Amino acid sequence: MGSKSSTLQDVARVAGVSTATVSRTLSNPDVVSESTRIRVAQAVKETDYRINRAARSLRTQRAHSVLVLLPNLANPFFSSILEGISRHLSPKGYSMLIASTNQVQASGERLIDYFEDARADGMIILDGSLDSHLVEILENAPQSNRIIFACEWIDNTSFPVVRCENKQGTRIAVNHLYDLGHRKIAHVTGPDGNVLSHRRKSAFIEETSALNLDLKPEWVIDGDFSLAAGCQAAQRWIALTDRPTAVFCASDQLALGFMAELSRHNFTVPDDVSVMGFDDLDLAEQYIPPLTSIKQDRLMIGEAAAKMLMERIAAPHAKHSNDGAVIPVSLIARASTAQLRSAA
Amino acid sequence: MGSKSSTLQDVARVAGVSTATVSRTLSNPDVVSESTRIRVAQAVKETDYRINRAARSLRTQRAHSVLVLLPNLANPFFSSILEGISRHLSPKGYSMLIASTNQVQASGERLIDYFEDARADGMIILDGSLDSHLVEILENAPQSNRIIFACEWIDNTSFPVVRCENKQGTRIAVNHLYDLGHRKIAHVTGPDGNVLSHRRKSAFIEETSALNLDLKPEWVIDGDFSLAAGCQAAQRWIALTDRPTAVFCASDQLALGFMAELSRHNFTVPDDVSVMGFDDLDLAEQYIPPLTSIKQDRLMIGEAAAKMLMERIAAPHAKHSNDGAVIPVSLIARASTAQLRSAA
DNA sequence: CGCCTTTATGCAATCGATTACATTCCAACT
């Protein structure tokens, strides 16, 4: 068809009005008369007009897009969060830019560039292990009130956070195992320095202590949320002389790796040890045995984060008392945890 | 610091040259003298200049970003493909926009809008089930030579495709099972109408026939790549009176769901039936039992797709003889497949 | 020395939408 797509000028010509009127009609229909509104609508249809976002961005200093920063694109944990974010953004005409921390750093970009070169109006950061220097730059940026964290976050910063009830989830997990009769409970942690790892670990220690459980230091096994770390943790568990009868892993991937490695060494879950995870990935239900887990509603986290960000973008100078959101978690009990059977 | 970020004007003033010279220095350093090059570089540093992408986009009619369209954001299968794409794009200063078919349609957007409103310079489409009307629009668009498909594609269109060797992968799979002594082999397919499903299914039929295997119609079980469909397929398998001794699933998720459901009904893999998948997800290795699969290098698919797209964007009118790329697959044999043990 | 070529730079228009300000028109009120 037409080799060029049409512009405001074209619409204005067809409708017999000025570009200003067309622009107003499109962005603020109330201020024009009904008759022009109709004429413009008609002309828009006739010319198949689409707004040029670059031009609008340049003039309004709004990119109409949001950057989502992931620690690692290859981790399936994040996909439903993206889905949630996109679900909220896309009807509002916002686009979603994706980047991973690794690649941003590898390519020599700086995060703040996304603001400074007008590529994004806001950021949702899912990486709590961001370099502290980078974070400092972000905090001091004029756009700092258009940055929010989700899932993970960074302590001692003022960014709002959308997260799940990590402490509560851990407490539920420990009590689930306790209620099944387990008194020796181990924990496989997330990566060192990660705020989720830390939360869940300290909640674990608190709760076992509150229940008066014995907790040997070697029952807290360092991991990093990955399948591979789960395997290694299993080896550590196997090597113990006094083995806990239940293990709470800080992520489902850890738990799956843990069970896989146990199986390779002919241990059986839950007969030899009860295992549970955190996240409730789709696969948890379909593992053998199905994995007991703490469910976090990742879709909801994504939507809540996007919603909060959009509010801040819309009213950048308003006071946002709203300092974040906490999404509830729930226990999904499955076959990987079972009543303790007293040793033969 | 400065409330406004600096512009070309600022740099020009500091360097004592015109904006034209600064622009040229930045985008085409060879045409300016060494001394200005140095002065400008110095001024850029001094003013902490970042290019305004909206302005550049408006003037050059280039968005410097690429849209990646996924059928479904929540599917972990795609994450490493994104990683591969991003790995290629990000060093070139290109951003990656993500959208899912569902949401594009739900929000009333049209794909072509991404071109027409100057949001994207190209598209990588990972959805082979796109509405045919949409595809037609894309084919007739002036930007049609900046669209490529990856993994999935649509028959009878001229878009280049980056895909894995589906036929060859299927052949390898069937032969692997054959070599283990299996003569009754079932297949769980992908979704109806999907080009991958079709390729793999017809290759399966061809290969079993080439090996002179018996193939009852009920041994080809309809699925849709998902865990849930795998479970359903397992129920169908269980219900058969003459059960195949091996099952080739069109995706790993199918295979995992299949095995999970079997386990719930007290069948054992591979003792009762050998199972294999396609994709080699990270989890395949860590399942119980570890899943034999056909590995496709998703990172490489992503990178190849991005590379091809960038070439087309750089030289839009060149003839690109290069009509796509085929990424090799390989067999990863694990414990879910085993030598046939003759029935007791 | 004068003319031509080459190289380096500047000037100013341009991309397309938005918006402050100015203008026009009409109704309503004194």
Next chain:
DNA sequence: AGTTGGAATGTAATCGATTGCATAAAGGCG
């Protein structure tokens, strides 16, 4: 009738980078 106010629209500057064309400076050659 004259004045005022408000609603609707137009004019033109603006956002910031790019680039065709013009100009200037420097070098080459007879």
